[in-house]
Amino acid sequence: MNLTTGKTGTISQSVEDTTSLDVATIRKDFPQLSRQVRDKPLTYLDNAATSQKPRAVINKINEYYQQYNANIHRAIYAIGEQATLEYESAREKVARFINAWETSSVIFTRGTTEAINLVAYSWGRHNLGPGDEILITEMEHHSNIIPWQLAARDTGATLRYIPIRSDGTLALNNPDEYFTDKTRLVSFIHQSNVFGTINPVREIYQMAKDVGALVLVDAAQSVPHSPMDIQTLGCDFLAFSGHKMLGPTGVGVLCGRQELLTGMEPFLGGGEMINSVTMEESTWNKPPWKFEAGTPNIAQVIGLGAAVDYLETIGIDSIERHERTLTRYALEALSAIPEVTIYGPGAERGGLVSFNVENVHPHDLAQVLDERGIAIRAGHHCAQPIMQKLDVPATARASFYLYNTTVEIDALCEGVTAAIDFMT
Numbered sequence: 001m002n003l004t005t006g007k008t009g010t011i012s013q014s015v016e017d018t019t020s021l022d023v024a025t026i027r028k029d030f031p032q033l034s035r036q037v038r039d040k041p042l043t044y045l046d047n048a049a050t051s052q053k054p055r056a057v058i059n060k061i062n063e064y065y066q067q068y069n070a071n072i073h074r075a076i077y078a079i080g081e082q083a084t085l086e087y088e089s090a091r092e093k094v095a096r097f098i099n100a101w102e103t104s105s106v107i108f109t110r111g112t113t114e115a116i117n118l119v120a121y122s123w124g125r126h127n128l129g130p131g132d133e134i135l136i137t138e139m140e141h142h143s144n145i146i147p148w149q150l151a152a153r154d155t156g157a158t159l160r161y162i163p164i165r166s167d168g169t170l171a172l173n174n175p176d177e178y179f180t181d182k183t184r185l186v187s188f189i190h191q192s193n194v195f196g197t198i199n200p201v202r203e204i205y206q207m208a209k210d211v212g213a214l215v216l217v218d219a220a221q222s223v224p225h226s227p228m229d230i231q232t233l234g235c236d237f238l239a240f241s242g243h244k245m246l247g248p249t250g251v252g253v254l255c256g257r258q259e260l261l262t263g264m265e266p267f268l269g270g271g272e273m274i275n276s277v278t279m280e281e282s283t284w285n286k287p288p289w290k291f292e293a294g295t296p297n298i299a300q301v302i303g304l305g306a307a308v309d310y311l312e313t314i315g316i317d318s319i320e321r322h323e324r325t326l327t328r329y330a331l332e333a334l335s336a337i338p339e340v341t342i343y344g345p346g347a348e349r350g351g352l353v354s355f356n357v358e359n360v361h362p363h364d365l366a367q368v369l370d371e372r373g374i375a376i377r378a379g380h381h382c383a384q385p386i387m388q389k390l391d392v393p394a395t396a397r398a399s400f401y402l403y404n405t406t407v408e409i410d411a412l413c414e415g416v417t418a419a420i421d422f423m424t
């Protein structure tokens with residue numbers, strides 16, 4: 001297989017030897033991967049921020065707008081029925097993809113952020129009070145910190161943090177210090193968007209259950225990249241975003257245990273989430289619709305269903321294997337550059353690498369790479385507490401997906417070396 005990169009021209013692509021993915025064919029499914037950026041082929045290594053979209057997803061969204069654009073759950077005419085059918089069939093696909101307890105456990109939100117806020121408002125505001133503790137970790141994305149800071153402020157509960165070690169793993173050696181009879185909810189990231197750390201969900205779930213706490217898992221960086229079986233994972237709520245798993249922006253999922261969802265107060269009030277409304281009072285629809293007030297993101301949900309179809313056709317196991325190969329390759333290649341410091345655990349980690357280059361600010365590095373058509377993320381990755389722990393203002397981060405290649409990682413390393421030559 002041959003792929004073209006900006007610096008090296010056409011070079012043979014070696015990762016195929018170690019993974020079962022036909023990357024050259026897969027790349028043809030993603031229109032944006034064949035475009036030029038600054039007169040160079042695009043090397044897209046910012047998949048943890050958002051993934052590219054395959055033609056199947058783009059076409060599915062077009063199909064909705066061109067053929068059965070109508071509101072759902074209320075239209076008694078053909079196109080409205082088709083739209084409803086497609087929307088609810090996307091829910092079934094997502095439920096199957098993560099092995100949800102029930103199809104109705106899947107609530108469509110705008111993304112991971114809204115999914116976590118939903119729990120913080122609908123469960124947190126009605127179940128937390130002074131003396132209660134919410135337990136999160138020092139490696140959370142802001143979307144799993146701020147909702148709990150606000151919930152703690154509004155309810156009088158206390159927010160506590162499981163600390164991280166310098167290698168980006170959780171310091172879980174003294175659990176009794178953090179998991180106490182005051183702990184009501186434990187909310188944590190499955191796979192770190194900064195370190196790539198894969199946290200031991202089952203172990204943490206057990207610690208939480210030993211003290212009677214609920215568990216929310218932020219799976220924004222895991223569901224797109226590795227097989228998810230929510231029933232064996234160990235959680236009560238799972239949150240993730242469609243746009244990181246080949247789907248459109250503006251759609252995400254909160255999956256929750258039915259008995260919890262049934263007992264929770266609504267998040268937003270409006271159309272669709274009600275059973276009956278009088279001028280005095282209202283009663284609520286069943287989950288998931290109780291939590292989907294107003295006209296939902298119909299096109300985006302249908303697009304997410306197409307993304308799930310695509311991921312299942314390729315095979316999420318193969319995608320995970322491919323990313324592991326790329327990550328090992330990137331870790332080896334980047335650590336061969338003496339000026340590079342890599343963050344996160346050495347072995348078991350997801351498909352991304354955060355790093356810094358001595359005397360080169362990550363923003364400057366990103367700019368040099370951009371001139372070569374290479375897109376990485378540089379910044380605090382919406383995880384400022386981690387930056388404070390590492391005592392750095394920012395890091396550079398390359399993150400991979402099914403369509404990335406070792407050739408692209410070579411291009412990244414060449415760009416890093418060029419930045420060092422140019423700036424130091």
Ligand code: C6P
Nearest residue numbers: 048049111112113141143193220241382
């Ligand atoms: N992280 C990144 O570049 P939304 O924005 O709601 O789709 O996802 C928020 C979110 C929550 N949890 C984790 C672990 C995440 O990584 C993200 C999004 C992106 O790392 C954008 S900041």
